Amino acid sequence: MNLAAQVTVSAQVHPDRTALRIGDRTVSYRSLDDLSARAADFLRESGLRPGDRVGIMLPNTPEFAICYFGALRAGGVVVPMNPLLKSREVAYYLGDSGTRLLFAWHDVADEARAGAGQTGAEVVVLGSDGLDEVFASRNASADDVVDRGEGDTAVLLYTSGTTGRxxxxxxxxxxxxxxxxxxxxxxxxxxxxxxxxxxxxxxHAFGQTCTLNAAVASGACLTLLPRFDARRALEILSGHQVTVVAGVPTIFGRLLEQPDLDTFDDSLLRLALSGGAALPPQVQHDFREAFDCVVLEGYGLSETSPVASFNTLRSGPRPGSVGTPITGVEMRVIGHDGEELPRGEIGEIAIRGHNVMKGYWQRPEETAEAIRDGWFHTGDLARVDQDGYFWIVGRNKDLIIRGGYNVYPRELESVLYGHPAVADAAVVGLPDPDLGQEVGAAVVLKPGARATADELRAYVKDRVAAYKYPRKVWITDALPKGPTGKILKREIVPPTGAGAGAGAGAGG
Structure with a gap:
């Protein structure tokens, strides 16, 4: 078994179909097969042996796919890295994984070289002279895919490090x-x-599995956008006749904010897939109405390859729910004792199945803590309804305990997103000398919209139990986000002395 074998299969069945597109540049399946084979030969000539790690610090360009499948064809283990990493972070990823060679984009070559210089890894720069300069003299063979076992590591995917490095x-x-x-x-x-x-x-796992690998397995076309820009995304949806869009909630929200949506031809768009963070039901509704397509939300983690559950086309969307476990995967909600809880009660999600990772690289103790008796403990809190659908309520570490009452941020965030002026919202726990924690909310307004913190606080107060609503609300220009658009709550800093009316004012 080798994940990259599908490239050769698709090249045999669909040699002339477009596999990858970026702007006006296209790469056929025949070319993807040829170029990834040349990349594999380059790596072998560089001394790569099966099991060796290969870093990829490239944006969403055809070069990423070529190097990704090339490394896998040669039997290597891919270590994908955010191109925005700084040298200190590059050194950590390379050093921790023992990566010996790093493909880096020309725009970030300085940071890549500075980081690699601390570990001794070789850096191969791409993007300035084209692939021909690097791989032209290499041999290409459809028979060069190295056999790998089912349990052999293909990708070493580094988590965001919310609880440490x-x-x-x-x-x-x-x-x-x-x-x-x-x-x-x-x-x-x-x-x-x-x-x-x-x-x-x-x-990221979401992009790899649900766009790149899924497209290649189907002989479909993946049209790439190196850095998300809502206007350019709309142009691609229309001009490239996109049928499926996968994204995080931020992507869907930003698309909805664009003016003159009705001038773009999105008639072929049939399905939108959301994951990575909670999709507010209001955003789901608005996107479905604006683009006339089915919107399905799901759930997963880097450690689960990543998909664990989803609403499906067969069952239809259930707004607010992340659906049911995918085929061959079990999910349950457990209490502190590890026992499964009755339906309707809130507990931690545990997952077992073919999607659960092998473990954390060279961290046996942390692996044993995360995977117990075959069940991966996610740290995410949820409940299961009577039909078996899962409803995420938040992260275990994000739970707010206010005066002894449990407050789940996701519920309040969904309410805030229902306000017509709100673009982004994050609910966090703030230290309080009397209650232990107080509920705080950071809000970003839509362009041109106006609302005050008092108004937003009252809006939520009217819709939830009295102990839940955020007493401390502030309006900010932006919320910190990770590379996929997921809000990074650990980096949210409330204004000094944030009070009940903190940040009251107009946005826009």
Whole structure:
């Protein structure tokens, strides 16, 4: 088994179909097969042996896919890295993983070289002279895909490090192949005629599995956007005749904010897939109405390859829910004792199945803590309804305990997103000498919209129990976000002396 074998299969079946597109540049499946084979030969000539790690610090360009599949073809383990990393972070990723060679984009070559210089890794710069300069003299063979076992690591995906330094989740060829196939056939129902919007970062599990790997498995086209820009995204959806868009809630919200939406031809768009963070029901409704397509929300983590559950085309969307477990995967909600809780009660999600990672790279103790008796403990809180649908209420660490009462941020955030002026919202716990924690809310307003903190606080107060609503509200220009657009609550800093009316004022 080798995840990259699908490139050769698709090249044999659909040699002339477009596999990758960026602007006016296209790469056929025949070319993707040829170029990834040349990349594999380059790596072997560089001394790569099966199991060696290969870093990829590239944006969403065809070069990412070529190097990704090339490394896998040669038997290597891919270490995807955010191109925005600084040298200190690059050194950590390379050093922790033992990566010996790093493909880096020309725009970030200085940071890549500075970081690699601390570990001894070789840096190969791409993007300035074209692939021909690097791979032209290499041999290409459709038979060069190295055999790998189901349990062999294919990708070392570093987590965001919310509880410490980033850890490398070892995703095997079996993990990623099975997850890819379920996404392509059961969730997206992809066909060769489909065009998938490639705006999710390919260095992230969501982008790899649900766009790149799913497209290649189906002979479909992936049209790439290196850095998300809502206006350019709309132009791609229209001009490239996109049929499927996968994104995080921020992407859908930003698209909805664009003026003159009705001037773009989105008639072929049939499905939107949301993950990575909670999709506010209001955003789901508005996107469905504006783009006339089905919007499905799901759930997963880097450690689960990443998809664990989803609403499906067969069952239809259930707004606010992340659906039911995918085929071959079990999910349950457990209490502090590890026992499964009755339906309707809130507890931690545990997952077991073919999608669960092999473990954390060279961290046996943390692996043993995360995976117990075959169940991966996610740290996410949820409940299950009577139909078996999962409803996320937040992260265990994000739970706010106010005067002994549990407050779940996701519920309040969904309420805030229902306000017509709100673009982004994050609810956090703030230290309080009397109650232990007080509920705070940071809000970003839509362009041109006006609202005060008092108004927003009253809006939520009218819609939730008295102990829940945020007493401390402030309006800010932006919220800190990770590379996929997920809000980073740990980086939110309330204004000094934030009180009940803190930040009251107009936005726009």
């Amino acid at each position: 980033p850890k490398g989740a070892e995703l095997t060829h079996a993990n990623l192949t099975r997850n890819r196939d379920i996404v392509a056939t059961e969730l997206l129902r992809l066909a060769p005629a489909d065009v998938i919007f490639g705006g999710l970062p390919l260095f």
